Amino acid sequence: MFITIKYFGQIAEITKQNEESMEFSGRLVSELLDILYSKYDALKSKDFQVAQNQELVFDNTEITGSEIALLPPFAGG
Amino acid sequence: MNNKKPKSVFKEGAINSEFIGNSIYKHQTKTSIGAHNIFLGQVRADVIDGKTVSAIEYTAYEDMANSKFYEIRESAFEKFDLTCMHIYHSLGKVSTGEICLFVFVSSPRRKVVFEALEYIVEAIKADVPVFGKEIFEDETHQWKQNT
Numbered sequence A: 001m002f003i004t005i006k007y008f009g010q011i012a013e014i015t016k017q018n019e020e021s022m023e024f025s026g027r028l029v030s031e032l033l034d035i036l037y038s039k040y041d042a043l044k045s046k047d048f049q050v051a052q053n054q055e056l057v058f059d060n061t062e063i064t065g066s067e068i069a070l071l072p073p074f075a076g077g
Numbered sequence B: 001m002n003n004k005k006p007k008s009v010f011k012e013g014a015i016n017s018e019f020i021g022n023s024i025y026k027h028q029t030k031t032s033i034g035a036h037n038i039f040l041g042q043v044r045a046d047v048i049d050g051k052t053v054s055a056i057e058y059t060a061y062e063d064m065a066n067s068k069f070y071e072i073r074e075s076a077f078e079k080f081d082l083t084c085m086h087i088y089h090s091l092g093k094v095s096t097g098e099i100c101l102f103v104f105v106s107s108p109r110r111k112v113v114f115e116a117l118e119y120i121v122e123a124i125k126a127d128v129p130v131f132g133k134e135i136f137e138d139e140t141h142q143w144k145q146n147t
Helices: A009-015 A029-039 A041-045 B017-029 B062-079 B110-127
Strands: A002-007 A019-023 A049-052 A055-057 A067-071 B010-012 B035-042 B051-060 B084-095 B099-107 B130-136 B141-143
Touching: A002 A009, A002 A029, A009 A041, A009 A067, A009 B130, A029 A041, A029 A049, A029 A067, B010 B062, B017 B035, B017 B084, B017 B099, B035 B110, B062 B084, B062 B110, B084 B110, B099 B110
Parallel strands: A002 A067, B010 B084
Antiparallel strands: A002 A019, A049 A055, A049 A067, B035 B099, B051 B084, B051 B130, B084 B099, B130 B141
């Protein structure tokens, strides 16, 4: 499955890009995170949530959507 | 008459006092309103490890943020007897002392607007994917986190 991953705030500082697309053959959010951790070592120590098609999901959520986002802590207001 | 249409929430840069004043003025024609309540979020010059914050640069996951603002809006209208409600949030750089969030609720009665405003502001802080880079006077930065 072809997915796009969006990065924000301090997460984008680590990945040095705001988004990237990749072919993902795994099933769960946790499997995608493992791929990203091996690509961006500094991500492991960062606090973030994952959204799939603009809804927050968990590590054991199945990846079904094409738009994934890594969201650092919110700071609105 | 409820004004429930989704509106654009984000504004580039600070929200100025003329804009806020005009928003109040525009409600003079809505004479079923008996009470307004307004929250203004202002960028604070926090001092962290001896360095002073001079501005916050806001970014957002805009599509998700807009749908969250919409959900907050719908749920506030469901919970409270509001006549109207407006939310504006800055994107980009806002200097200390300037306004970055403007929430404006109106109702026939006062008790409603006190409760509604707190509900809305807390929901914005907790649920909307907005990110804030706190820029210090020496141009270094750190990332803000709502508590």
